Amino acid sequence: MSEQQNPRLDPPGSRDWIVAPATAAGSGAIAVVRLDGPGCWRAASKVWRVSSRSDELPASPLARRLTLGRLVDESGAEIDEAMVAFFPAPHSYTRNDLVEFQCHGSPAVVSALIDALLAAGARMARPGEFTLRAFFNGRIDLAQAEGVANLIASRTRKAGRAALRQIEGGLSEEVLSLRDRAIDLAAEIEARLDFPDEEIPPADRKKMLDAFESLETGIERLIATARKGRLLRDGARVAIAGKPNTGKSSLFNALLGIERALVTPRPGTTRDTIEATLDIRGIPVVLIDTAGVRSEGTGEIERLGIERTLREVEGADLVLFVADASRRPDDEDRKSLDALGSTRRIVVLNKNDLPPASDAAEGFSGLFSPSRDSSDRETETPVVRVSALQHATLQPLETALERSLTGTGEEASEREGTIVTNLRHEERLHVAIEGIRRAHDAFARRESGECAMIDLNEALDSLGAILGLTLDDAVLSRVFNRFCIGK
Ligand SMILES: Nc1nc2c(ncn2[C@@H]2O[C@H](COP(=O)(O)OP(=O)(O)OP(=O)(O)O)[C@@H](O)[C@H]2O)c(=O)[nH]1
Numbered sequence: 497m498s499e500q501q502n503p504r505l506d507p508p509g510s511r512d513w514i515v516a517p518a519t520a521a522g523s524g525a526i527a528v529v530r531l532d533g534p535g536c537w538r539a540a541s542k543v544w545r546v547s548s549r550s551d552e553l554p555a556s557p558l559a560r561r562l563t564l565g566r567l568v569d570e571s572g573a574e575i576d577e578a579m580v581a582f583f584p585a586p587h588s589y590t591r592n593d594l595v596e597f598q599c600h601g602s603p604a605v606v607s608a609l610i611d612a613l614l615a616a617g618a619r620m621a622r623p624g625e626f627t628l629r630a631f632f633n634g635r636i637d638l639a640q641a642e643g644v645a646n647l648i649a650s651r652t653r654k655a656g657r658a659a660l661r662q663i664e665g666g667l668s669e670e671v672l673s674l675r676d677r678a679i680d681l682a683a684e685i686e687a688r689l690d691f692p693d694e695e696i697p698p699a700d701r702k703k704m705l706d707a708f709e710s711l712e713t714g715i716e717r718l719i720a721t722a723r724k725g726r727l728l729r730d731g732a733r734v735a736i737a738g739k740p741n742t743g744k745s746s747l748f749n750a751l752l753g754i755e756r757a758l759v760t761p762r763p764g765t766t767r768d769t770i771e772a773t774l775d776i777r778g779i780p781v782v783l784i785d786t787a788g789v790r791s792e793g794t795g796e797i798e799r800l801g802i803e804r805t806l807r808e809v810e811g812a813d814l815v816l817f818v819a820d821a822s823r824r825p826d827d828e829d830r831k832s833l834d835a836l837g838s839t840r841r842i843v844v845l846n847k848n849d850l851p852p853a854s855d856a857a858e859g860f861s862g863l864f865s866p867s868r869d870s871s872d873r874e875t876e877t878p879v880v881r882v883s884a885l886q887h888a889t890l891q892p893l894e895t896a897l898e899r900s901l902t903g904t905g906e907e908a909s910e911r912e913g914t915i916v917t918n919l920r921h922e923e924r925l926h927v928a929i930e931g932i933r934r935a936h937d938a939f940a941r942r943e944s945g946e947c948a949m950i951d952l953n954e955a956l957d958s959l960g961a962i963l964g965l966t967l968d969d970a971v972l973s974r975v976f977n978r979f980c981i982g983k
């Protein structure tokens with residue numbers, strides 16, 4: 497890859513010394529500054545002095561041990577008292593020589609240290625450049641590098657664990673094994689290209705058809721985890737809707753654990769939507785409280801509020817439809833339920849602590865009878881009874897929420913440890929499976945092996961691209977520009 501094509505990326509094996517703060521900007525107890533590149537201790541030794549004895553140069557720092565010393569600038573003026581750790585190649589994050597300084601977390605100290613290292617011959621690192629070097633030096637593949645960015649961006653522990661498994665190579669192993677199986681198939685077909693008229697023995701033919709099928713199943717299984725991966729990465733928008741006074745804002749506050757939204761006994765209290773971000777069973781959720789939907793007795797402000805509710809409902813991944821369990825549902829409940837359109841929902845029968853009206857149960861069973869989805873299948877809308885005033889009753893609601901958002905049947909693959917969390921991987925898996933299906937089809941119809949080979953090669957390239965086996969400047973810069981400086 498040439499620098500001309502993409503000036504943001506250095507060629508593999510670049511020998512520059514690069515430097516960057518690895519901790520976030522601002523004041524803190526400690527800041528970490530990283531320096532990387534072959535022989536970069538030479539730059540480090542210009543700014544680092546052993547303990548208090550003024551000009552003693554560190555001959556050979558102990559590898560991978562923290563050592564206390566002083567930092568000085570190029571004129572010898574003291575910058576800070578700091579710890580240093582030297583990671584000689586190849587046992588470092590990048591596989592190059594790498595030095596980490598732990599200084600006091602003052603922006604002034606960090607910038608003086610970086611200036612001193614720049615004066616000693618280093619240059620500023622670009623976003624993700626340390627990880628890019630780890631990739632170029634073969635320590636991690638591209639999917640693992642993307643796992644690092646995912647881990648840094650993760651908002652919940654579950655998202656973090658999925659990213660960690662990706663860094664550890666969980667996804668890479670699966671993709672490699674799928675790719676190996678595709679290579680085996682390609683080799684079988686290739687071997688027969690020279691003898692097109694020779695009939696493949698039926699037993700071999702059957703074996704190959706089975707191999708195609710199981711390969712497709714393997715890729716499908718991986719693709720099926722992408723929904724959960726998207727959820728962990730982007731989170732879900734969950735709107736709370738229903739007619740006025742059913743306890744939507746109370747539920748919002750209860751799920752959040754703080755009294756954030758106004759609650760009054762008067763219908764029509766909430767006028768504008770309120771959002772808050774929370775972690776529900778490891779899923780990052782943006783929860784939205786909305787104005788109650790009703791058709792009569794509404795002024796201008798409430799009408800605008802209701803318009804907003806409808807917009808939020810439309811854009812939500814899921815709606816918590818709240819009804820008052822203590823009253824018989826009426827026309828307004830039905831109208832606000834109809835207003836949900838096709839958005840997926842959980843029915844929340846709130847105020848379960850109150851005695852129900854004698855005919856309430858019957859009214860609700862008529863209201864929430866199974867609905868039909870786009871392919872006219874009966875879908876079960878989960879119905880959960882809660883009391884927004886009693887936190888313990890919210891557990892089943894959280895379970896229903898988790899189940900609705902993640903879908904069922906994906907837990908198994910999560911246990912095995914692989915979730916596809918990057919859109920790029922999902923796209924590549926789709927291209928791969930299409931290629932394999934076309935090759936499968938050509939083979940099943942006994943077409944010439946050449947056609948199957950073209951499709952199989954496309955699938956192999958696509959699987960290889962997940963791991964970065966084929967280098968593509970545009971993809972690399974897109975991946976590494978997501979990183980922060982210093983990683
Ligand atoms: N007993 C009981 N009262 C509740 C419960 N949840 C809410 N309430 C009461 O119901 C009334 C309305 O609650 P809100 O949370 O403001 O209802 P809302 O759906 O947000 O109402 P609007 O904003 O007007 O649409 C308040 O007096 C709450 O205290 C519950 O679970 N049990």
Ligand SMILES: [Mg+2]
Binds near residue numbers: 758787788
């Ligand atoms: Mg409200």
